[in-house]
Amino acid sequence: MNDELTKPEEALRMRLFIKLQSQKRADRENARYYRGLQQVGNLGISVPPDVQAFAFPLNWCRTYVDVLGERQEVRMILRAGETAEDSELRRDWEANDLDAEQHLFNRDLAVYGRAVLSVASNPVADGRPIIRVESPCDIAVEIDPVTRATSGALRIYRTETGQAEHMTFYLPDRTIFYTKQHGRWTPQTVSKHNLGRVPIVMAIARRMSGSWSGESMLTDLKPLVNMAGRVMLQLQLAMETVATPQKVALGVNRDDFIDENGNPLDPWDTYLGAVWALQNKDAKVIQLDAASLSGFHDTIKALAEQASTLTGLPVRMMGQSSANPPAEGAIRADEARLVKQVERLNSTTGAAWAWALGIAERLRTREWSADGKIQVHFHDPATPTVAQRSDAIQKLNGGRAVLSQRGSMIELGYTQQRIDQELAWIAQEGGEFGLERDLT
Known part of the structure; x- marks a missing residue:
């Protein structure tokens, strides 16, 4: 078993391990925003700490990501110059249930700013190569800025408690599997694939020139979601206090506050009582007008409009629908930015799927004949x-x-x-x- 790493390979593994640790915090935050589990903060001036537990966000982050993913559907897989779908590539696709797996890939790309595919040979006789969507939270990839090829990748496998127990180190000629024993990573097996490239494909969202790190599609949306969460928290507090009509009782005494059995009641507990009977004929009960909540509603609407501007989502998808449904032409015009975003995301994901299918074909045929010759076509992302x-x-x-x-x-x-x-x-x-x- 040739598990010895050269000095450059060992240095690469250490860089990947450090990169894997450094991206954990941002990944965890983005995942919490997508799930609507982020902490909703407040200034602590008008909201008592006891009310903080009732805070909840308007989960525009999940709405944005899911709307993008709902419009990313692979239609056909072609070879360059062909008009009919390639049956072998389609069999590789279907053997790995990629019609379902592509949704995971699309979601990862939008939430984390990167998505990762791994390709491996199938141990089953005559089995199709395995194409798998990997969690970008557990894998780090390094790209050579000169050749633009993947230098290596490191995959960590964790238990349900979060402990790292297994590790896979991907190199252009071999893959090394490690197990943690007594606090040290020990190589167990080596798979020599001799592909000449790392069997890992990474797609990156919002990549800048000269950089190989992605950016979450939620970055610009998170501050607005935070503010909307604070507004909703204050709205809840207002609903329980100033939004409820207040009563003022004049000319009453403690004997007026008794129940039907003659037992005394706390005057402050009788606010919601159905019947008030007062002994003093001159006593008065005055109801004060409740505070209007329209200011909160207007603020939420304004934030939704700003979120629509940042994301390209029609404002009707942010919960601000009009009484009359828009006409067909208006819908297509309203979704113009959203459709263009999906088309650009499709160009990124389509390239990744094409490279992964090319590596799978190399494992299946032992020939490099698909480089740059596979095209992944998507359904029209506009409202059909x-x-x-x-x-x-x-x-x-x-x-x-x-x-x-x-x-x-x-x-x-x-x-x-x-x-x-x-x-x-x-x-x-x-x-x-x-x-x-x-x-x-």
């Missing part, structure tokens, strides 16, 4: 309207053949299996549509 898309296809096919039947089905978002079945049915039915006008 069946009538609009069908009308567009019909107009494109009117007068002259602009699209083949297969192309029309692709535009409608059909899967490859659905397309094949439809073409088979068309051929069976015969008639003027019996022959497919395929331009591929």
